[in-house]
Amino acid sequence: MPAAMSPAVPAGHEALEIAGRIIDRQIQDDRCYPDLSELLAVPAPGSPTVSGMTDMDYPLQGPGLLSIPNLPEISSVRRVPLPPELVEQFGHMQCNCMMGVFPEISRAWLTIDSDIFMWNYEDGGDLAYFDGLSETILAVGLVKPKGGIFQPHVRHLLVLATPVDIVILGLSCANTQAGIGSLNDSLSGGMQLLPDPLYSLPTDNTYISAITSTDNGRIFLAGKDGCLYEVAYQAEAGWFSQRCRKINHSKSTLSFLIPSLLQFTFSEDDPVVQIAIDNSRNILYTRSEKGVLQVYDLGQDGQGMARVTSLSQNAIVSAAGSVARTIDRSVFKPIVQIAVIENSESIDCQLLAITHAGVRLYFSTSQFKHPAARPSMLTLVHVRLPPGFSASSNVEKPSKVHRALYCKGVLLMAASENEDNDILWCINHDSFPFQKPMMETQMTTRVDGHSWALSAIDEFKVQKIVTPLNKDIIPITDSPIVVQQHMLPPKKFVLLSAQGSFMFHKLRPVDQLRHLLVSNTGGDGEEIERFFKLHQEDQACATCLILACSNAACDREVSAWATRAFFRYGGEAQMRFPSALPPPSHVGPLLGSPIPPVSPLTVDSPYPSPSLLTTPGPGLQPVGVSTPIFPPGNSVSHPGTSVSSGMMGPEIVFSGRHNGICIYFARIIGNIWDGSIVVEKIFKSGNREVVAIESSVPSHVLGCVLQELKGLQEFLDRNSQFATVGALGNPSFSTPANLQQRLLGFMRPDGGSSQQVQQELQRKYHAEAQLTEKTSLQGIQQLVRKTCQALALWKLLCEHQFSVVVGELQKELQEHLKMTAFKDLVIRDKELTGALIASLINCYIRDNAAVDGISTHLQDICPLLYSTDDAVCSKANELLQRSRQAQNKLEKEKMLRESLKEYQKISNQVDLANVCAQYRQVRFYEGVVELSLTAAEKKDPQGLGLHFYKNGEPEEDAVGLQAFQERLNSYKCITDTLQELVNQSKAAPQSPSVPKKPGPPVLSSDPNMLSNEEAGHHFEQMLKLAQRSTDELFSIALYNWLIQVDLADKLLQVTAPFLEPYLVRMTKIDQNKVRYMDLLWRYFEKNRNFSNAARILAKLSDLHSTEISLQQRLEYIARAILSAKSSTAISSIAADGEFLHELEEKMDVARIQLQIQETLQRQYSHHSSVQDAISQLDAELMDITKLYGEFADPFKLSECKLAIIHCAGHSDPILVQTLWQEIIEKELSDSVSLSPADRMQALSLKMALLGKIYAGTPRYFPLGKWFSLHSV
Structure with a gap:
């Protein structure tokens, strides 16, 4: 897809969010498949229903209303003859022979009289036999033994019943190291029957007709006497128990003590011919020769035994006849096979019985919607008639069914055509998993010989990833095959007859599509088009993508054909108009009730929303798109929301291609999308429990998902044409936000809407729909790419001791990781992915391993999560960490400088605080x-x-x-x-202290x-x-x-050119001007700029501030004078000389102000008004008039007034005489307590002090002559 985004494309993160919501919705839709009881339309156990009588129950059974491709349901049958050695043995048979299959070990078995033979049914080889018995073998069973009783190499038990005794043999596997759960238990590597029986016990004359076991190793026997037996075995005999004993569960628990000849029979002889065990619920069922079904509860843990109920054949026939009143009751008996329906298939239905006419009878053992309920009844809930019962059917009904097999919705029935041949029926609903009521397809094929055994081969099962985050939304039942077909191989079956083993597969929809592509030799053709109609465009496109995205060499040609079919029949986005919609009632009568529909995109929601995965249903299709046959449950749409009164708005219906991509992506990733990334696991370490954080998904599972997803990504990258815009390329049409406004532009003024207007709208908005779809697809493609890379990272972490890597994270991130779903890691949590990558790389650095390799690998697998810059950062981290271990100082410094160079390349993205902290630790302050x-x-x-x-x-x-x-x-x-x-x-340096105990000194501080x-x-x-x-x-x-x-x-030592402008600026804007002005004059003085220093000092002295005392102001003036004098000494600028003169005059006035302040402090400091005056004198320098009028005169400071008029040059003899008179009087008044001599001494000192000041100016010192005479 092109990288350039159209104007309609939202920002990257928003596009991811929108795409993520689409996938959320699709995954939810896939999880909302109906239960079997819903498919069969059974509301409750007491309300049984019938089906199979209408054409639509089996749409392939007649001409009907629909043209459907002739799809094979099973693959061609591969016949493998019996080993020649076995054929010879038939000639020696005297009493009895039987044949069966042990799918667990990929072996078929044959008994001839007292001998048993086993061989590989796949190729007829690896023949083994056991001839250690002397009596005819009546029944055979293979058991997975209980744990802890036998040696590990004993993987299975072979149970053989004769008329005389029951022998239990050990079956060992040569390859005991095989992985748990591997296919066929890896017994293809060689198996061996241990020659000596492990157990042997008498039958007490009981004829054993069948042997079955549970998954937990319990062995049950069907008796011809109508009883159910169990063989209980253990490692050693106890006080009250034998190592091996037989228990009769139909009569007394003490029956093993009483010979059968002495037992009293309470019922008529009705041999038990079949035992079926539901291991998922721990329920056991038996079927008798006369059609009686019995239910036993094995307990919640599978270790108990309680008989629940039984149902006779007459009761079953009566119940079925009352439901299907028009059907001959003879088809309801006899029952030829019973099969359990495990809880992985249905919560409500537990048992299926198949009659000789192919009728299926469904039973329930408990109330509906109670998955944990124990069995309490056996009630017929549904009768499903086979093909051939509808009025227009031309299919012959099944008859003479003698063997049947039911496996996950697939029914196989072997019916006798004649003595030499069988007809094999295959009936299933794989093609219609969401359709209610149930619709099935059928197929018949001829099999040479009479079928002796029919078995499903143990299939690969997808493990559900259930985590704390998604445990409440994961269904108990398994998804339909159509949802899992991309990762599940086709079901495999084997049929045994005297002619050999016949192997075939039940084809998935994707296998059927492959068959059509190959048979049509290309990606087009009427049959392929019908397939797309049969499955609905979006579902068919999703199936088609499985083949189109395959990278297998053998699929190259098929992949190209599938790609062609995808684009040819996948439809295109449409804008649908309400007036073109026929009544919805056209849907109901033909197809029944679809599951609740979802809302399509309407004009009110221009971008895709979680409810967007819609494809038109029948009759709801826009012009130019073929009408689909069946609406899947998630494909029915409704008209858009109203735009104006009486007018419904159009709605965008995405193409099947778009929806198919979303569906396929959702199915690939659905198992892990909304689950936790990690889970806590508890391990025993000695006597304590250790909690470890482990990946919730194993590495090999992540690898499988990643492989599938990469195929889809490559398909999207390879085929960007699906995003091609229509003919209308005007950018204004690419903004869905104004869709409603543009729509209104086409409305008629009277509010009406003619057919012509509708056609015009449809033509105009066809391109609108395509452009909106392109926008959505670009978001999906972006999400696919991001998901691939997040998966690759997750897998890589699993390959590097996941718990160790996560353990490196901070505790907060570990807790966050526990609560993070995978989808959140992909869409939102970039911080967490970064932390995980950093933790992984730190593990390498900690182990002294080079990070280049892992760094390159990370860039290859997840470039969106680990960019080139991240790689540079990792390299820098490595250099920094290695410098810590470097012993050579030069080498260490070299590493640190190299790390600095790397960090500087990405310095705008690096965790600066963290790196600087590490640099501080290694003392790399540079x-x-x-x-x-x-x-x-x-x-x-x-x-x-x-x-x-x-x-x-x-x-x-x-x-x-x-x-x-x-x-x-x-x-x-x-x-x-x-x-x-x-x-x-x-x-403070640490003081030495006395050690607290003997021994070497203890380092109490950090050595670094x-x-x-x-x-x-x-x-x-x-x-x-x-x-x-x-x-x-x-x-x-x-x-x-x-x-x-x-x-x-330290600031004054700076020589940078930025300091002066900084200080100047700060003196203008900062509230703390004094500090910055003080620094500024010092800066000027240091740089010998005396003129500016003097001016700043002068400003400081004049600054109105309570921070500066009057004494400091005088110091500022004094420094200013010194600086000014230095300036005039350097330069002869006239302005500097004038400024110096101003400073000197200011100093004279400042001294008088200081004199006033000191006088007030000395004489009147206890008065509050005086305190205010002192503070005012500190706050600023005042002129001489203000000092006289507001301070000297009001406070009668005669000396200060004299100084003021002297400074001002004011000549007033009377005022001078008066001031001197006041000075003398004040001095005499202050010394009134002294002796006359002392008073005169004090006055003389005062006169002498003032005389020194004013003696040079006689007009301010009229007592000068007197004072000079007195001093002599």
């Missing part, structure tokens, strides 16, 4: 810096983060914000590492921990490397970090 900076650059190659920052971080710029955050996250790895080094460099000196050294080196970065945004992040951790001094 790698932390370089990798983090590379990652930041790759995540934001256009520099949007810096643009966002410089633009003031606008909220509406979401893209810029994301880039900004991505970069900051990358930078954080560097600053976190620096912080760690800072902490270690400041950590850095010393304070080492940490400090690494910090300096890393900081220097970081400062060399040309990444402006990183430099800003680094500056911010240095300031936050009080390492501003």
